[in-house]
Amino acid sequence: xxxxxxxxxxxxxxxxxxxxxxxxxxxxxxxxxxxxxxxxxxxxxxxxxxxxxxxxxxxxxxxxxxxxxxxxxxxxxxxxxxxxxxxxxxxxxxxxxxxxxxxxxxxxxxxxxxxxxxxxxxxxxxxxxxxxxxxxxxxxxxxxxxxxxxxxxxxxxxxxxxxxxxxxxxxxxxxxxxxxxxx
Amino acid sequence: xxxxxxxxxxxxxxxxxxxxxxxxxxxxxxxxxxxxxxxxxxxxxxxxxxxxxxxxxxxxxxxxxxxxxxxxxxxxxxxxxxxxxxxxxxxx
Ligand SMILES: [Zn+2]
Numbered sequence: 001x002x003x004x005x006x007x008x009x010x011x012x013x014x015x016x017x018x019x020x021x022x023x024x025x026x027x028x029x030x031x032x033x034x035x036x037x038x039x040x041x042x043x044x045x046x047x048x049x050x051x052x053x054x055x056x057x058x059x060x061x062x063x064x065x066x067x068x069x070x071x072x073x074x075x076x077x078x079x080x081x082x083x084x085x086x087x088x089x090x091x092x093x094x095x096x097x098x099x100x101x102x103x104x105x106x107x108x109x110x111x112x113x114x115x116x117x118x119x120x121x122x123x124x125x126x127x128x129x130x131x132x133x134x135x136x137x138x139x140x141x142x143x144x145x146x147x148x149x150x151x152x153x154x155x156x157x158x159x160x161x162x163x164x165x166x167x168x169x170x171x172x173x174x175x176x177x178x179x180x181x182x183x
Numbered sequence: 184x185x186x187x188x189x190x191x192x193x194x195x196x197x198x199x200x201x202x203x204x205x206x207x208x209x210x211x212x213x214x215x216x217x218x219x220x221x222x223x224x225x226x227x228x229x230x231x232x233x234x235x236x237x238x239x240x241x242x243x244x245x246x247x248x249x250x251x252x253x254x255x256x257x258x259x260x261x262x263x264x265x266x267x268x269x270x271x272x273x274x275x
């Protein structure tokens with residue numbers, strides 16, 4: 001028996017590709033570059049400083065000395081190489097691009113939708129643009145980042161993406177949340 | 184049960200994000216200690232009414248082990264600190 005190990009998005013078939021975005025919209029990134037960076041003991045501050053110095057990198061806080069680094073421009077391989085070159089032996093970098101799914105929730109009701117499932121204060125004074133944290137959404141642990149006043153990005157483990165998508169659609173039903181792959 | 188836990192890394196979070204391991208004040212006995220001492224350390228637990236110090240892990244957040252000092256009767260939380268920082272040990 002011949003197996004086909006084709007690159008296939010885990011939400012393929014569950015998310016339409018050609019739906020026009022409504023007022024509140026959940027976009028699924030068709031491809032992404034995500035690398036977990038774990039600082040060596042004592043190097044936490046230095047690594048945080050280097051990650052912040054590169055404008056192409058978006059470092060999402062997940063724990064002290066640990067970040068999910070996301071790039072919208074680079075391929076997984078190039079992002080991993082760039083981080084390895086930037087950080088040297090100050091940190092461990094592990095490519096998670098195929099192990100996670102990136103979702104982007106936008107719209108005036110984005111906060112109200114998330115508040116149905118996440119036990120985190122989403123008011124801008126408590127969770128401002130640029131901030132990120134690991135948080136429970138429903139019963140699934142995700143990394144949540146505020147990327148705009150009414151825009152959030154969610155990074156979830158690949159195997160939980162299907163259930164999370166289902167939950168988010170339920171949470172957004174009252175606001176006619178639309179879902180589509182990011183063009 | 185205390186319902187909101189201020190994680191030093193993640194902020195105020197509901198208790199559902201955590202899992203509780205138990206008494207954080209136990210000290211591992213010397214390897215040569217008696218069977219009685221080891222039995223007490225491994226199996227015997229107090230169930231105090233009042234102030235209690237426990238290990239909690241923030242499993243859905245930063246995944247760090249924390250020490251939560253709380254009141255089992257009033258549910259008040261007095262302090263939460265990272266398990267790697269153990270200020271109470273120096274004062275013991
Ligand atoms: Zn935490």
